[in-house]
Amino acid sequence: MSSSLTRPVVALTTGEPAGIGPELALMLAATEKRLPAMLVAVGDPQMLAERAELLGLDIKIEVTASGSRLPQPRLGVLPVWPVALRVPSHPGVLEPANGAYVVETLDVAIAACRDGHAGAMVTAPVHKGAIIDGGHTGFTGHTEYLRDTCSVDEVVMMLATDAALHGRVAGQPRCALRVALATTHLPLREVADAITETRLERVLRILDGDLRRHFGIDAPRIVVCGLNPHAGEGGHLGREELEIITPTLARLRDQGFDLEGPLPADTLFTPRHLEGADAVLAMYHDQGLPVLKYAGFGRGANITLGLPIVRTSVDHGTALDLAGQGVADPGSLRVAVRLAAEMAQRSG
Known part of the structure; x- marks a missing residue:
């Protein structure tokens, strides 16, 4: 059937x-x-x-x-x-x-x-x-x-506006707009502890693989948010970027992943960064989804990546x-x- x-x-x-x-x-x-x-x-x-x-x-x-x-x-x-x-x-x-x-x-x-x-x-x-x-x-x-x-073991929540659901659209930013989440429905005070190298690697592998499998993107470019304001400001506003996020991205880049970041979330969602992206990975629910819903509320969909269905x-x-x-x-x-x-x- x-x-x-x-x-x-x-x-x-x-x-x-x-x-x-x-x-x-x-x-x-x-x-x-x-x-x-x-x-x-x-x-x-x-x-x-x-x-x-x-x-x-x-x-x-x-x-x-x-x-x-x-x-x-x-x-x-x-x-x-x-x-x-x-x-x-x-x-x-x-x-x-x-x-x-x-x-x-x-x-x-x-x-x-x-x-x-x-x-x-x-x-x-x-x-x-x-x-x-x-x-x-x-x-x-x-x-x-x-x-x-x-x-x-791991799934990834990704929301996308209708303009981004069918691959790259001529004349529009390639990410118009897909936002995946490293963590989903967690209280904010638990988010930092949930951002580990193991979780980030799993999430990025699922995101990269399902962008290829479900969206027909041969070489996905993923832009990654930092966790802290200003992506940690060199460690002065938090060390997760230095100790967890950056090393994980570097290791995956060595394996052929096309990753940019970690970037400050308050400037990542601008045309300069989105123009070259197939998806954004936000660290937590309310970091990425308000931007996406503002851009296309009622005209998008939520996708669960990493499932056998x-x-x-x-x-x-x-x-x-x-x-x-x-x-x-x-x-x-x-x-x-x-x-x-x-x-x-x-x-x-």
Whole structure:
């Protein structure tokens, strides 16, 4: 199923049921005639039908067994691999009891990808607090959950604006814009201890390899942020650059990697540096992602690199305040689905 040359199967987890994820999936089914994927939602069919009625969307929910063959895509039809809510859900109202439901949707999609029933998975946003309050106390995010479930040592979170998703674009900076993270969902006080030579080398090898594999870039050029202000100012504002980051970059350059840095993050995100880059590696979540989201919020995708499966996601959160009103923008989900289909075709 997932090996179709034109339309790989993409399993879309519908995310936090009280958020905008379910309605974004419905909006795609209602409006997209030419998605390059056979899209199947993973979620509660009754909840999706009720949400479609609330929003006035004429959508047929077509329930099918998980992993079963899908019909050819049709406008206004949303195939669903069913997972049952634990308790009823209402837009904007979190129910921690449904944390287990959200995690189960992820497990269904992961299993489908690993078993060859889907070529990729796309995740609508989840609410980490609701999942934790529901009993999954170790849940820190999609990225870490996928890493642990797929039994890999390291994965890399990378976000990209739509202009950067299809290789180099003539007349635009080569990095327009891809930002990967050396650490993901950590409290700020823990970040410095997490920046080790071992982690940096793993992250850079994954980033370099998946830029080649998934984006068709033959010789990726990666620009690396420093951790500290002014990249440590020669050791006066921190020594991580001198003792960890610089030696790691030098060792990898000797092995043929094209790396620039470490550079101060406050000047790295300028045309002079981005013009020659295929990706930026930031040291922590809020060092790199605010810049990217300012450049292309709602028009980008989140990609998990280093997995044995293909996973993309939206670049935004659950937007509980917008849920159920029909005003959410499916633009990022559209980009994420298209990217997942392209990655699946390259990986296949």
